[in-house]
Amino acid sequence: MAGGSREPGRTVTSKVLAILEAFESSRGALSLTDIAEKSGLPLSTTHRLVNELTDWGFLSREPNGRYQLGIRLWELAQNTGRQLRDAAQPYIQDLFSLTGETAHLAVRAGHEVLYIDRVYGSKRVPRASRVGGRLPMHATAVGKVILAFEDDWVRDAYLNRDLERPTAHTHIDPRKFAEELGQIRAQGYATTLEEVRLGSCSIAVPVFHTGRIGAGLGLVLPTSHASTMTRHLPVLKGISAQIERATARIPLETLIGVHRKGKD
Amino acid sequence: MAGGSREPGRTVTSKVLAILEAFESSRGALSLTDIAEKSGLPLSTTHRLVNELTDWGFLSREPNGRYQLGIRLWELAQNTGRQLRDAAQPYIQDLFSLTGETAHLAVRAGHEVLYIDRVYGSKRVPRASRVGGRLPMHATAVGKVILAFEDDWVRDAYLNRDLERPTAHTHIDPRKFAEELGQIRAQGYATTLEEVRLGSCSIAVPVFHTGRIGAGLGLVLPTSHASTMTRHLPVLKGISAQIERATARIPLETLIGVHRKGKD
DNA sequence: AGACGGCTTCCGCTCAGTGGGAGCTTGGGT
DNA sequence: ACCCAAGCTCCCACTGAGCGGAAGCCGTCT
Numbered sequence: 223m224a225g226g227s228r229e230p231g232r233t234v235t236s237k238v239l240a241i242l243e244a245f246e247s248s249r250g251a252l253s254l255t256d257i258a259e260k261s262g263l264p265l266s267t268t269h270r271l272v273n274e275l276t277d278w279g280f281l282s283r284e285p286n287g288r289y290q291l292g293i294r295l296w297e298l299a300q301n302t303g304r305q306l307r308d309a310a311q312p313y314i315q316d317l318f319s320l321t322g323e324t325a326h327l328a329v330r331a332g333h334e335v336l337y338i339d340r341v342y343g344s345k346r347v348p349r350a351s352r353v354g355g356r357l358p359m360h361a362t363a364v365g366k367v368i369l370a371f372e373d374d375w376v377r378d379a380y381l382n383r384d385l386e387r388p389t390a391h392t393h394i395d396p397r398k399f400a401e402e403l404g405q406i407r408a409q410g411y412a413t414t415l416e417e418v419r420l421g422s423c424s425i426a427v428p429v430f431h432t433g434r435i436g437a438g439l440g441l442v443l444p445t446s447h448a449s450t451m452t453r454h455l456p457v458l459k460g461i462s463a464q465i466e467r468a469t470a471r472i473p474l475e476t477l478i479g480v481h482r483k484g485k486d
Numbered sequence: 487m488a489g490g491s492r493e494p495g496r497t498v499t500s501k502v503l504a505i506l507e508a509f510e511s512s513r514g515a516l517s518l519t520d521i522a523e524k525s526g527l528p529l530s531t532t533h534r535l536v537n538e539l540t541d542w543g544f545l546s547r548e549p550n551g552r553y554q555l556g557i558r559l560w561e562l563a564q565n566t567g568r569q570l571r572d573a574a575q576p577y578i579q580d581l582f583s584l585t586g587e588t589a590h591l592a593v594r595a596g597h598e599v600l601y602i603d604r605v606y607g608s609k610r611v612p613r614a615s616r617v618g619g620r621l622p623m624h625a626t627a628v629g630k631v632i633l634a635f636e637d638d639w640v641r642d643a644y645l646n647r648d649l650e651r652p653t654a655h656t657h658i659d660p661r662k663f664a665e666e667l668g669q670i671r672a673q674g675y676a677t678t679l680e681e682v683r684l685g686s687c688s689i690a691v692p693v694f695h696t697g698r699i700g701a702g703l704g705l706v707l708p709t710s711h712a713s714t715m716t717r718h719l720p721v722l723k724g725i726s727a728q729i730e731r732a733t734a735r736i737p738l739e740t741l742i743g744v745h746r747k748g749k750d
Numbered sequence: 751a752g753a754c755g756g757c758t759t760c761c762g763c764t765c766a767g768t769g770g771g772a773g774c775t776t777g778g779g780t
Numbered sequence: 781a782c783c784c785a786a787g788c789t790c791c792c793a794c795t796g797a798g799c800g801g802a803a804g805c806c807g808t809c810t
Contacts, residue, residue, distance in 0.1 A: 233797070234498035234767070235538045246562060255787065264769050269789070274499045282740040287788080290740050291566045293600065298506055299563035300618025302555045308616075312608035319583065336557065344576035344732075352572075354564025468608075476546040476554050497766070498798070518757065530800050533758070551757080 234271075237263055241271055242280070242291070251288035303477050307339050309468045314341050317439070317461045321454050324442045326351060327429070327465075328364040330372070331480045333380055335365040335438065338477075350419040351442070357418060358386050360399060363426035364438030366412035370403040371428045371435035376479070377403065391416040411455060412438075415448055423448045427458045429465050436478055439465065498535075501527055505535055506544070506555070515552035567741050571603050573732045578605045581703070581725045585718050588706045590615060591693070591729075592628040594636070594743050597644055599629040599702065602741075614683040615706070621682060622650050624663060627690035628702030630676035634667040635692050635699035640743070641667065655680040675719060676702075679712055687712045691722045693729050700742055703729065 244260035245252065252260070258268040272289060275281040279294030310327055317325040324342040328335040334356040342349075351357055359365030359380065369377055377400075385394040393399050406412045415423045426440030439462050441454055508524035509516065516524070522532035536553060539545040543558030574591055581589040588606040592599040598620040606613075615621055623629030623644065633641055641664075649658040657663050670676045679687045690704030703726050705718055 233538060235502050235535060236542075238499050238502055239539075239542050239544060242562060245565060253787075254789095265788085266769050266771090266790085267767080270767080270769095271499060273789095274497060275503075278500075278503050280503060284737070285739055291562065293566055293595065293741060295559070296563040296566040297600070297618045297620075298510060298555065299560040300616070301509060302557055302560040304616075312606060315579065315582075315605065316608070318579075331557065336561070341579065342576060344580070344728075352564070352568075354561045356561075464608075473548070475549055477557060480543075480546065480557055519755090528800050529757085530759085530802095531798080534798080534800095537758095 237261070237267065238271055238275070241268065241275065242295070245291050251284050251286075251290040253288050257289060303338065303474075305472045306469060306474055306477060309472060310465050311339055311341075313461050313464050313468065314339055314439075316464075317441070317457065318342065320457050320461075321441055323447070323454070324349070325440070326364070326442070327437055327439055328362075328368070329437045329478055329480075330359070330365075330368050330376075330435075331356060333359065333383070335359050335362055335368065336480070338437070349442075350422065358388070360385050360394070361388050361392050361414065361418045362440075363412045363414045363424035364440040366403065366406055366414070367426045367428050367438045367440075368435055370406035370412060371430075388418050389416055389420055391420075393417065411452075411458070413451060416445055421445050423451060425451045425454065425458065427455070427462045429462050429469075431466070431469060431474055431478065434478070436469070436474060437465075501525070501531065502535055502539070505532065505539065506559070509555050515548050515550075515554040517552050521553060567602065567738075569736045570733060570738060570741060573736060574729050575603055575605075577725050577729050577732065578603055578703075580728075581705070581721065582606065584721050584725075585705055587711070587718070588613070589704070590628070590706070591701055591703055592626075592632070593701045593741055594623070594629075594632050594640075595620060597623065597647070599623050599626055599632065602701070613706075614686065622652070624649050624658070625652050625656050625678065625682045626704075627676045627678045627688035628704040630667065630670055630678070631690045631692050631702045631704075632699055634670040634676060635694075636743075652682050653680055653684055655684075657681065675716075675722070677715060680709055685709050687715060689715045689718065689722065691719070691726045693726050693733075695730065695733060695738055695742065698742070700733070700738060701729075 240261035240263065241257055244257050254269060254272060255265065257272060258265045261268065272281060276283055276289070279292045281289050282292040283289055314325050314327055318341040322343070324340065326337055326340040328337045336356050337351045337353050340351065340353050357365065359369050369380060381396045381400055385399070387394050393402060411425060411427045413423065413425045421444060422442055423445050424440050424442045426438045428435055429437040429439050431437070439458060441458065443451060504525035504527065505521055508521050518533060518536060519529065521536060522529045525532065536545060540547055540553070543556045545553050546556040547553055578589050578591055582605040586607065588604065590601055590604040592601045600620050601615045601617050604615065604617050621629065623633050633644060645660045645664055649663070651658050657666060675689060675691045677687065677689045685708060686706055687709050688704050688706045690702045692699055693701040693703050695701070703722060705722070707715060
């Protein structure tokens with residue numbers, strides 16, 4: 223009999239979005255069966271929906287039959303936060319040119335930092351962050367600096383959880399970390415030393431928007447440059463001020479402090 | 487009676503995607519009613535779907551009640567073509583640093599060029615293209631250079647249509663334009679002079695991938711610099727070669743020559 | 751205070767969506 | 781050449797998710 227073990231209460235919309243989100247974790251392309259598994263849908267349902275998404279260009283099919291997110295999706299998504307990225311990009315670039323180190327801009331997304339833009343050279347550098355990627359706030363300089371200048375309740379909520387430990391150098395003691403945040407607020411910048419990933423360190427300054435913390439502007443460097451990290455502070459401060467000026471009139475409510483991944 | 491004048495045959499998926507696409511044309515945020523109009527859906531249907539999309543973070547609601555595409559969408563979409571952008575970005579940046587002019591990389595999407603990445607300075611420049619945006623091929627240098635090196639059937643199909651004319655300087659005579667493409671193929675680069683937009687000109691060279699034309703790499707300049715445009719050719723060629731090398735091993739089938747916007 | 755525009759909620763009807771299974775295609779093992 | 785398995789595509793009768801008109805609500809302007 224048809225429709226025997228359907229799972230009622232699941233909307234079509236949720237199925238479509240689950241299919242799109244199936245691509246989040248995976249580096250490469252997915253087969254139909256992979257998608258069905260990741261999204262928890264029956265194969266034939268997946269097949270029908272995937273076909274429709276492909277017709278619309280939201281998924282694309284590779285010659286080998288596997289699927290990938292389509293450029294149609296990418297095109298549309300470029301409108302999100304465009305004003306911020308367009309306004310900030312040239313300055314992030316300046317920051318890269320002036321320091322020669324990987325420069326990035328990140329905002330808070332729930333309990334994580336979301337990387338909005340990133341400028342780097344062609345030489346290979348250990349990279350933990352990527353544009354559109356997230357990392358825990360307490361392990362990154364941009365994250366620390368955002369948290370340090372956030373409202374008390376955000377900071378309290380953050381510290382009131384178990385903190386991940388990506389490396390042995392990550393600071394995870396809530397009391398010590400709270401002190402560190404106080405010091406960051408006092409000195410106006412944050413640093414990390416191999417706290418996300420061995421071999422790299424970082425430094426970041428706050429970017430304010432309408433009187434509140436808006437974003438973090440930072441540099442990532444190989445650990446070998448760690449001792450000279452603070453020499454970049456004047457440039458960081460200067461560029462931060464320029465970004466503040468360039469973005470002052472842009473409404474960013476929908477970008478700053480956005481909700482956590484998934485549904486809470 | 488409920489369900490009186492429904493429009494049957496329309497899938498839920500198509501409605502969801504129509505809602506997302508409603509944001510394509512609009513610069514800013516949309517009200518519920520705007521979305522309903524643009525997507526051609528009844529208000530209450532729009533309301534239900536929009537709410538669900540908002541729960542999932544695919545749309546976000548501004549304090550004033552209007553909707554905008556959510557960062558969740560942007561995050562996911564960053565995976566599309568990431569390899570190409572990540573590999574090419576540093577070189578596009580070099581191109582900008584070396585020339586001081588707006589530099590960009592574009593691929594063909596049906597009968598248009600789709601801008602993949604773009605690096606520019608903080609000084610205001612007339613901008614027609616934007617990342618994720620499309621322009622007609624015959625009006626842009628990147629478009630011309632891609633078309634010039636494309637397979638015959640693509641070129642023939644292109645010329646076999648009425649060509650838009652964004653400015654009075656746009657070349658739209660099919661015969662003359664075909665000749666121009668021949669010349670571009672011979673000389674290895676394309677130029678435009680106020681053909682998309684008054685006040686700006688451009689120059690572009692091809693980027694090959696697996697023996698086929700893959701992308702166009704170009705500069706946009708104010709018309710006042712037009713006479714010195716070709717002085718940048720050596721740099722353009724050099725950077726193009728570097729991008730070819732950096733992207734040689736990346737599979738780009740799903741990005742190159744993608745289908746036209748919407749459903750054909 | 752009344753009117754208006756835009757958003758939200760309600761609810762019974764109905765057809766779009768469903769998914770097990772059958773059929774097909776592909777590749778690789780023997 | 782043959783078989784088998786894995787993965788994809790197609791089919792089709794049942795049914796509850798989706799539907800949308802209408803009523804209610806909530807600011808805002810006059």
